[in-house]
Amino acid sequence: MTATAEVVITDASALRQAAARQYEDGAISTVDADPGTSEPQDEAPDGAPVDDPFDALAWLIWPTEGLEGALEVGALRILSVESEAVPVSSDRGRATWRVTAKLTNVDRLRHVATQAHPDQAAEISSSLAIAWQRAADPFSPLRSIDGIAWMPGPVVVEHIPARAAGNR
Secondary structure (H helix, E strand, C coil): EEEEEEEECCCHHHHHHHHHHHHHCEEEEECCCCCCCEEEEEEEECCCCCCCCCHHHHCCCCCCCCCHHHCCCEEEEEEEEEEEEECCCCCEEEEEEEEEECCCCHHHHHHHHHHHHHHHHHHHHCCCCHHHHHHCCCHHHHHHHCCCEEEEEECCCCCCCCHHHHHH
């Protein structure tokens, strides 16, 4: 999944302070990309970028935020995450984050999505992209970041079928 939002820095100081606080709080939860494990590991961040507000924003976006329900029930395993915030002007820009996950149980993902949106059960059962988007708010990574205003942009969910065992 790739999500994009238009972002306005409303309080650069608050944004930089949020990054500094997160850094000072110590270890952050990261996801091990090793396919043999699915347990988060605590890892110290490289360093909070507190000078440039867009660097601070990119650092604060954690792409798996909002996927906790699907992770807890074993519906998926995170393979990689990435985020960036690109300025268009001194206070406006675009934030993008990507999550690559291996679905380990599509039925569990659909169940999480249907629990959150029972009125959309038919759509969830017929579309993997809709199931993914209903299992977690794709814009959850921005909702708790201080010092910004944002407008949702496109969300792209791409399903890449697993390779056959003989093609690995």
